[in-house]
Amino acid sequence: MSTAPPMLINGVAGSQVPALDRGLQYGDGLFETVRCEQGGLRWFGRHLARLGAGCERLGIAMPGGALLRSEAVAVAAGMPRSLVKIIVTRGEARARGYRPRGDEIPTRIVSAHPWPAAPEAEFRVGLSAVTLGVNPQLAGIKHLNRLEQVLAQRAATDTGLQEVLMRSGQGEVVCGSMSNLFLWQGSELLTPGLDACGVAGIMRGLLLELAPRLGLAVRVGPVSVAQLTAARAIIVTNVRLGLQPVHWYEGRRLEVDERGAQLQELIDATP
């Protein structure tokens, strides 16, 4: 980074971790990216819930939520708007090899990053040739094994694309490299299920929960490349972008459905 971000490692200001941390050795950990506005963390309970589910799945002792909250607030102090990244790993390796000994002490790495520049006015999305491996045991959680996303974003360098959509190895469209995906289908929204791969995004969860209040049905089910190619309007979501209308998909101009903005207002008003 151009300047070192404010960072707490296990509650202490710092920037280094042991090279033997299992987060580095194996990607044995989880992360959250939290929106922070005027010192307030947005939807933090939801982030904690997902992190807790991930810890449960991997068998990592979940750090206390109040502790993580106070560390997140501390690193973001003085920044009007930021993205706080929370990494929780299983901790430093106690023995060589993949098998955890069980007495590792989880590592907390909490850092604040300036709010990124807004995406270009025209949001361009393409379809990645990099696919997602299917693994129900890892699906949904936000773990540190992110090479597929790195390869997809790397392949998109110099394409002018802000995001790329990814298929599972079985051919179904699952999500963006850093976002979830919604297709407008008449009065309904369609979003892929995340039982095989992908991350259950916070913004996706908010949308699923709040859409019915606007009389919008959201269907969770398989999405094919053909459906993507035929879609009238598409949204990608994450806590940074919110509900981001896609203006161009694979060079094809899409419509922007104005109900997206209404849904965004409702989400923004939700604590």
Added chain:
Amino acid sequence: MSTAPPMLINGVAGSQVPALDRGLQYGDGLFETVRCEQGGLRWFGRHLARLGAGCERLGIAMPGGALLRSEAVAVAAGMPRSLVKIIVTRGEARARGYRPRGDEIPTRIVSAHPWPAAPEAEFRVGLSAVTLGVNPQLAGIKHLNRLEQVLAQRAATDTGLQEVLMRSGQGEVVCGSMSNLFLWQGSELLTPGLDACGVAGIMRGLLLELAPRLGLAVRVGPVSVAQLTAARAIIVTNVRLGLQPVHWYEGRRLEVDERGAQLQELIDATP
């Protein structure tokens, strides 16, 4: 670890890396585990070749082979027998997000670990319920996204199993969590292909190359759970275990084919 292993980070004695290293943030890197005996690195050219192939695949600048060799020799100095772990990551993040900027400087982490205790005389193997996601873009290389192996080994805690075999999500048997797999089939050996997932092990490569010298044919092809269940004799391989005969598979007693020991001698004599 009980005592800190000798470690060089980018050539300097140390034990810490920046928390912003992409190896930690995303598992964006590769590793090798090298056998070192009396100060000599075994099959190091093969390790460099695989590491180079991984760097090529991920678009990471490969560190010089002579440099890695000298660092590996340095950390192993004074240990009669050790395992040297070499990690190469894309380096510290230059910007937030998955997309590499392209000007990252790779991180080298080279450490030496005492040779582990020999496995128990009776080598016990089971079949893991944890599966491997299929991704041809990541198959074969030894990258840092190892959560599947961690989960498989974690599930094997307290089972008395030294190793667990893993299937792809498509149901085919691919490898062990830390080894490759060979089944004796009459006068032939059968080993799974690694185009979908798994790591192309150094010991596996040596076996494939040298077996014909003993008049042994090795077939690379799909292996089903049924074939495993029916196997007369099984070997698992890695640079630590060598060609390890499996004495028990899922509680069933296996034979040990003595041609494995001949093959091992041939491999041990190969520089």
